Amino acid sequence: MLANSRILLIVSGSVSAYKALELTRLLRKAGARVTPVLTAGGARFVTPHAVQAIAGEAVHQDLWSLAGEAEIGHIRLARLPDLVVVAPASADLLAKMANGLADDLATTLLLATDRPVLVAPAMNWAMWAHPATRANMALLRERGVAVIGPNDGAMAEAEAGPGRLAEPAEMLAVVERLLGAARAADAGPRPLAGRHVLVTSGPTHEPIDPVRYIANRSSGRQGHAIAGALARLGARVTLVSGPVSQPDPPGATVLRVETAVEMLAACEAALPADAAICAAAVADWRSAGLAGQKLKKVPGQPPPPLELALNPDILASLSGHARRPRLVVGFAAETENVVSNAVAKRQRKGCDWIVANDVSGDVMGGAENAVHLVTAGGVEDWPRLPKEEVAGRLAALVAETLAGGAEA
Structure with a gap:
């Protein structure tokens, strides 16, 4: 039921936060990928190390993290999951959700997400019964937020009553039900069902010595988005990826490689395929000889030659x-004469289409792309779009072509 699904799990401040660890284990056992977010209050009850160890993914905590924003960005993090689960959901966090506050990473994600949200409240019975909490919960339910619990039982303060966090197995059952309903509602045409599409993504790293390599600034974001868009259209997707920090697209089989030689071998091993989309930014050159030890600077001597x-x-x-x-599709990352270079590249490489873009700005690693689709029939200029939308357009054209509705 949960295979290839993606859950964003927000853990807020409650003594019951330990149950989030068991919920994470159950979700992963069911096949889901869990991306954890820990609030400052949550971190007082469970450690980031424990959450990360069980989730198998980095814990996100800081809205203002330069590294975190550079790698994924909070808006994209809000759009990646199939479902957002807040467990435990404290009274404070529920109040912020109801009033649209966004003063930390968790509340910002909840305000930015367009995905279904499930909350599992946990608090003292008096806080749960308070008119403010009851009003907040009524408003959240009215907005479509799903709720599980709280249960009635013993509490940390030697009191008892409604306010106890639902058990992990109960939460798992609701997650399965919600995702099953969402998939049924979203089940649209799957024009690529039965098709196999090969996609390459990211850079390659070509070693010079044990610590240095030749590479480029490709993040893999566009290639991974294409793989995800194809999978959503029903394709069996094999994604051959160089070293990236992008999450695996749901539904794609990911083969990780380092070098161009390894990438080619993985691509050939994945054949036959109905289509191949080469979005990876493969290094044109590699070192002719790999040094066995780190190359050292020698005072007074020129740098060692690099063949x-x-x-x-x-x-x-x-x-x-x-x-x-x-159908074979290539990419052309250009800094000048973008279209003319792409037209020449399509002829030279013998592929069907070239997706050309100007990478002299912030395209590599950025969130948007403006591309030109070069085919035998001419050049189609696309506006600047989020990379996910570029991927969706390209996937739709691939489906149309493979169905026989368009010529390559």
């Missing part, structure tokens, strides 16, 4: 392969 060798051309190799996919 380069050409890397395999993955796009051309797939375009000319004996088991060539019916």
Whole structure:
């Protein structure tokens, strides 16, 4: 039921936060991927190390983290999951949700998300019975927030009553029900069902010595978004990814590689495929000889010479392969003469389409992209769009082409 689903789990301040660890374990056992968010109050009851160890993913805590924002960004984090679960949900957090406050990472995510939300309240019985809490809960329910509990039972203050956090198994059952209903509601056309699509994404790292390598600034965000969009259309997606910090797209089989040679081998092993989309920014060159030890600076001596060798051309190799996919799509990252260089590249590589973009700005690692689709029929200019929307458009064209409705 939960295979390939993505859960954003927000743990707020309550002594019952320990149950979030068991809920995380159950979710992962059921096949879900759990991305944890820990509030300052939550961190007083369970440690980030414990949460991360059980979730198997980094814990997100700080809205103002430069590293966290550079790697994923809080808005994108709010849009990634299939379901947001707040367990335990303290009275304070519920009040902030009801009033649209966003003064930390958890409340900002809850205000920014467009995904279903499930809250599991936990607090003292008097706080749960307070008119303010009751009004907040009525407002959240009216807005479509799902609620489980609280249960009636013993509490930390040697008191008893309604306010006890629901048990992890109970929360798991509600998560399964909510996701099942959401999938049924979202079940639309799956035009790529039965099709296999190969996607490459991210950079390659070409070692020079044990500590240095040749690479580029590709984040893999566009390639991973394409893989996710294809999977949502029903395709069986094999994603061959270089080193990135992007989360795995739900529904895709991810093969991780480091170098161009490894990427080509993984792509060839994944054939046959109906389509191949080469979105990876593969390094053109690698070091001709890998140094066995770290290259050292020698005072008074020039830098050691670095002899380069050409890397395999993955796009051309797939375009000319004996088991060539019916549709082969390449990317052209350019800094000048974007369209003319892309037109020439399509002819030179023998592929069907080229998706060209100008990477002289903030495209590599950024959230948006403005591309030109180069085909045998001409050039189609797309407006600047979020990379997820670029991916959706491209996936729809792939589906149309493979269905026979368009010529490559």
